[in-house]
Amino acid sequence: MTFLLLTAMLLSCSNPLNKKYSEATLDQDSKELRESNKLTGEELELLGIWMVRAKLSGKSLEGKTYNDILSDAKNYKLEQEKLKAEAEKIEAEKAKKMNDAVTVSIIGKSFDEGEWDSSNIIKYAIKNKSPKTIDAIKFNFKIFDKLDDKIGDGYEMSITDDKIAPNQVYTNEAYYDYNQFMDMDIKIKNSNFKDLKFVIKVEKVVYTDGSTLE
Known part of the structure; x- marks a missing residue:
């Protein structure tokens, strides 16, 4: 049991997504994330955009793992896509009413x-x-x-x-x-x-x- 627990801990530590965000190690962390092959190109882009957005807005990411940050970015993207779909539905309904009239x-x-x-x-x-x-x-x-x-x-x-x-x-x-x-x-x-x-x-x-x- 101890061996299995130790193995799981080592695997967790070796996953760059489980590392906590730090300005000091960001360049190295980014390199490890790219080379880990654990993220798709779209996920890497999403993660990068979210970190830049946080930097520009003054929002601190300290203490969050890269996995947490990616999860926040994905949730935000899903929320925006839902809002966009709802807005498009409303516009389509308005356009139909206008076209019928x-x-x-x-x-x-x-x-x-x-x-x-x-x-x-x-x-x-x-x-x-x-x-x-x-x-x-x-x-x-x-x-x-x-x-x-x-x-x-x-x-x-x-x-x-x-x-x-x-x-x-x-x-x-x-x-x-x-x-x-x-x-x-x-x-x-x-x-x-x-x-x-x-x-x-x-x-x-x-x-x-x-x-x-x-």
Whole structure:
């Protein structure tokens, strides 16, 4: 029994994960951890990131074994992944409600060359799929070319003066100032509409009964 206990103690001591963290021996400990083959590459990276995070935040790791530190890092990662999954689920549910209520489409583009100012014109359509009348709506969109490179960002549109009845399709166009020195503006002007892809996000819908969707 004594021999078995001694053997177990020696094996425990030889495992670098069971060593306690120390700033003084960190370089040597890190080398031993890498060479021990007891950790995957992902675990080594996770352990390193957690120690750097603790250093930057001023949190002391003294007295903890490397196994304890790795366990804390794994638990934190699992917690963050759970929070992310919950947030994504909520966003997906919100997006479904919005998609069930309204559809915004970009249906064309043109160019207006003025004497002093010019504009890229974006034509859009809004279909109200809800049983309530839309009093106001706000959406934004990004533009991508046929290579999926983004050539337009930050485009926003708010409609507050016109109402959209249930099942009505509302169409209009928006003018965006054209800058001849901006590559994105030039690419949008010169691109064929069929070659462009628009990623649209409806941010908020206000109904005439005072209810909102966002």
